Amino acid sequence: MQELDQWKEQISHLLNVANDHIREIPTDQLYAAAAIAVFTTLLLLLLRFFKRSKPNTIVLTGLSGSGKTVLFYQLRDGSTHQGTVTSMEPNEDTFILHGETTKKGKIKPVHIVDVPGHSRLRPKLDEYLPQAAGTVFVVDALDFLPNCRAASEYLYDLLTKGSVVRKKIPLLILCNKTDKVTAHTKEFICRQLEKEIDKLRVSRSAVSDADVTNEFTLGVPGEPFSFKQCSNTVITADASGLTGEISQLEEFIRQHVKP
Numbered sequence: 001m002q003e004l005d006q007w008k009e010q011i012s013h014l015l016n017v018a019n020d021h022i023r024e025i026p027t028d029q030l031y032a033a034a035a036i037a038v039f040t041t042l043l044l045l046l047l048r049f050f051k052r053s054k055p056n057t058i059v060l061t062g063l064s065g066s067g068k069t070v071l072f073y074q075l076r077d078g079s080t081h082q083g084t085v086t087s088m089e090p091n092e093d094t095f096i097l098h099g100e101t102t103k104k105g106k107i108k109p110v111h112i113v114d115v116p117g118h119s120r121l122r123p124k125l126d127e128y129l130p131q132a133a134g135t136v137f138v139v140d141a142l143d144f145l146p147n148c149r150a151a152s153e154y155l156y157d158l159l160t161k162g163s164v165v166r167k168k169i170p171l172l173i174l175c176n177k178t179d180k181v182t183a184h185t186k187e188f189i190c191r192q193l194e195k196e197i198d199k200l201r202v203s204r205s206a207v208s209d210a211d212v213t214n215e216f217t218l219g220v221p222g223e224p225f226s227f228k229q230c231s232n233t234v235i236t237a238d239a240s241g242l243t244g245e246i247s248q249l250e251e252f253i254r255q256h257v258k259p
């Protein structure tokens with residue numbers, strides 16, 4: 001008890017000394033010191049905020065059966081998990097890409113989301129796009145022609161979304177299943193998608209007054225549509241989720257989520 005009292009006495013003595021010192025300092029100097037302290041704290045908080053908000057999410061989209069889930073497992077585990085079924089829920093995880101696990105040094109993990117292609121689950125996309133550093137639109141290069149119209153409609157909706165246009169989220173059109181010789185080339189797929197989107201542009205702008213789902217229009221009026229006209233960068237690449245040939249996909253991810 002006595003010790004505690006001694007401590008109390010000492011602390012109050014120290015406080016008195018400090019108080020006397022502060023009183024000796026001119027008030028304008030005190031204000032300046034306080035202002036500097038507040039300014040540095042704000043600056044540190046701001047820096048922390050900007051560092052945190054840098055997105056590390058890559059969203060995998062595309063029609064059902066295009067191979068998104070197989071690609072997701074290839075990216076994460078380097079295997080296909082013995083085949084998949086139509087996904088009923090988005091698949092998401094944060095991890096270091098399997099292809100980079102042997103690399104030395106600190107590597108930033110990537111958050112990958114695989115949004116199922118079923119039309120009823122597509123609205124889920126709007127939850128993930130605001131945090132996306134990039135989107136991947138997976139196309140089945142084997143069974144492409146019968147699905148060209150549906151793929152173009154999905155792509156049109158994606159490219160006219162406010163979150164994609166305003167933030168200029170880069171898009172990779174990934175032609176998957178190139179392990180089979182009958183797969184179409186990315187150049188062919190790209191051309192067909194552009195042609196189909198061009199047709200959609202005409203039909204959709206005719207009903208644009210009633211249509212509130214597409215927030216932005218695509219391309220340059222009076223010119224045939226080309227992906228080059230998009231405000232965000234659109235590039236194409238090949239992949240085979242089945243055989244694990246995903247180097248172009250990994251390159252795209254690392255270009256937009258810096259290691």
Ligand SMILES: Nc1nc2c(ncn2[C@@H]2O[C@H](COP(=O)(O)OP(=O)(O)OP(=O)(O)O)[C@@H](O)[C@H]2O)c(=O)[nH]1
Pocket residue numbers: 062063064065066067068069070071083084085086087088115116117118176177178179180239240241242243
């Ligand atoms: N030949 C070949 N088949 C593939 C490849 N990738 C996926 N597949 C097959 O395509 C089918 C669909 O693959 P998923 O990954 O389930 O497709 P998904 O895009 O996730 O489909 P949803 O979940 O319905 O949106 C499966 O039977 C896969 O085995 C590939 O690179 N080559």
Ligand SMILES: [Mg+2]
Pocket residue numbers: 068069070084085086087114116117
């Ligand atoms: Mg799936």
